[in-house]
Amino acid sequence: MKITRREFSRLVAFGIGTQLLPGIRAFGEDRTIGYCIVGLGRISMQHFMPAVKTSKKSRITALVSGHRGKAERMAAEYGVPSRSIYSYENYDEIRNNPDVDAVYIALPNSMHAEYTIRAAKAAKHVLCEKPMATSVEDARAMIQACESAHKKLMIAYRCQYEPAHLRAIALIREGKLGSIQSIESAFGFPIAPNEWRLDKKLAGGGPLMDVGIYCLNASRYVTGEEPSELAGFSSVVDEDGRFAQVEETLSWTMKFPNGTLASCTCTYGSSMPGYFRVRGSKGTMIMEPAFNYDNVHLSGQLASGEKLEMAPDEPDPVQFLREADYMADCILQNQEPKTSGQEGLRDMELMAQIYQSCEKKRI
Numbered sequence: 001m002k003i004t005r006r007e008f009s010r011l012v013a014f015g016i017g018t019q020l021l022p023g024i025r026a027f028g029e030d031r032t033i034g035y036c037i038v039g040l041g042r043i044s045m046q047h048f049m050p051a052v053k054t055s056k057k058s059r060i061t062a063l064v065s066g067h068r069g070k071a072e073r074m075a076a077e078y079g080v081p082s083r084s085i086y087s088y089e090n091y092d093e094i095r096n097n098p099d100v101d102a103v104y105i106a107l108p109n110s111m112h113a114e115y116t117i118r119a120a121k122a123a124k125h126v127l128c129e130k131p132m133a134t135s136v137e138d139a140r141a142m143i144q145a146c147e148s149a150h151k152k153l154m155i156a157y158r159c160q161y162e163p164a165h166l167r168a169i170a171l172i173r174e175g176k177l178g179s180i181q182s183i184e185s186a187f188g189f190p191i192a193p194n195e196w197r198l199d200k201k202l203a204g205g206g207p208l209m210d211v212g213i214y215c216l217n218a219s220r221y222v223t224g225e226e227p228s229e230l231a232g233f234s235s236v237v238d239e240d241g242r243f244a245q246v247e248e249t250l251s252w253t254m255k256f257p258n259g260t261l262a263s264c265t266c267t268y269g270s271s272m273p274g275y276f277r278v279r280g281s282k283g284t285m286i287m288e289p290a291f292n293y294d295n296v297h298l299s300g301q302l303a304s305g306e307k308l309e310m311a312p313d314e315p316d317p318v319q320f321l322r323e324a325d326y327m328a329d330c331i332l333q334n335q336e337p338k339t340s341g342q343e344g345l346r347d348m349e350l351m352a353q354i355y356q357s358c359e360k361k362r363i
């Protein structure tokens with residue numbers, strides 16, 4: 001027999017302990033975290049939700065969508081009761097749903113701030129997709145709202161929980177590559193017209209906000225440092241109407257305090273599978289593919305002759321399972337997520353600086 005947190009609290013209030021009710025599992029024992037999915041789009045329906053379905057720690061307990069029919073179909077598939085389907089208008093009522101511990105926000109970027117702040121006010125934890133927001137100001141407001149409500153805020157940087165990325169970071173910290181001279185990283189894809197990603201109001205920017213953020217975040221976790229200087233260039237090559245509001249391609253260079261230089265490129269104009277390459281005084285490390293949902297591959301060659309090789313056999317959506325369960329652990333153990341709001345804010349500040357640098361160079 002399993003009881004809800006509310007039922008358990010009521011029993012405790014009446015002085016009935018679990019010792020009197022054999023078979024009842026107390027709140028806290030084998031507890032799972034209930035996620036409310038906010039936005040039923042590609043990342044939530046094709047990756048995050050199927051991942052949670054396989055979890056022992058997390059489950060989907062509520063849905064928020066503007067399309068009732070789609071929400072009902074997904075609710076039937078995931079065993080979510082009809083009463084736990086919300087619209088964007090009555091979303092705040094999740095406050096009264098004891099089965100919702102946290103929300104997973106998978107909306108267009110500019111909506112992340114509003115739905116995070118409303119979740120915090122409804123006393124729910126937040127796992128928010130990247131980029132955290134579309135402005136530094138919004139990112140700060142999200143952190144403030146979650147802090148005031150004493151709720152966790154985690155940004156969904158899935159690569160920071162992926163085993164090959166963790167191994168790469170460990171090898172660099174152990175000094176296997178010697179002093180890190182340079183990082184090259186890129187990520188891009190040819191975008192279809194009429195995507196919300198091309199609407200500056202919804203996206204906040206172009207490929208930098210969407211895919212360049214992977215190169216930026218990786219450069220930061222690879223070096224373990226924050227860039228001290230940066231400079232960028234952006235361009236529109238294809239004058240076909242797609243890039244009236246956002247850049248098509250953007251390249252930038254960052255200098256880190258230890259002297260490492262990182263050169264990154266992102267684009268919506270061509271297929272550019274994500275990678276990063278790290279050149280050190282004692283060897284080279286290559287992560288390629290780096291930012292895919294699966295088939296991540298770490299390789300490299302050290303001056304000592306040793307070869308680096310790691311290709312975790314983790315099919316999609318395992319990265320999303322790791323992320324969902326990590327957040328569940330943070331909630332259950334009351335720990336601050338590694339990729340907290342502060343981590344998201346740092347990328348937001350740097351992306352704002354990269355855009356400023358590109359603007360300054362317009363001829």
Ligand code: NAD
Pocket residue numbers: 039040041042043044066105106107108109129130131156158196202210
């Ligand atoms: P999507 O377009 O497939 O889904 C967006 C959802 O938001 C849809 O359900 C849509 O109906 C809803 N929506 C509500 N208001 C909307 C509006 N005004 N305009 C457009 N849609 C609206 O997008 P997606 O690719 O799933 O991306 C969602 C978020 O997830 C983005 O922030 C994106 O950066 C992030 N993302 C993360 C990863 C990752 O690997 N972590 C991958 C892809 C996307």
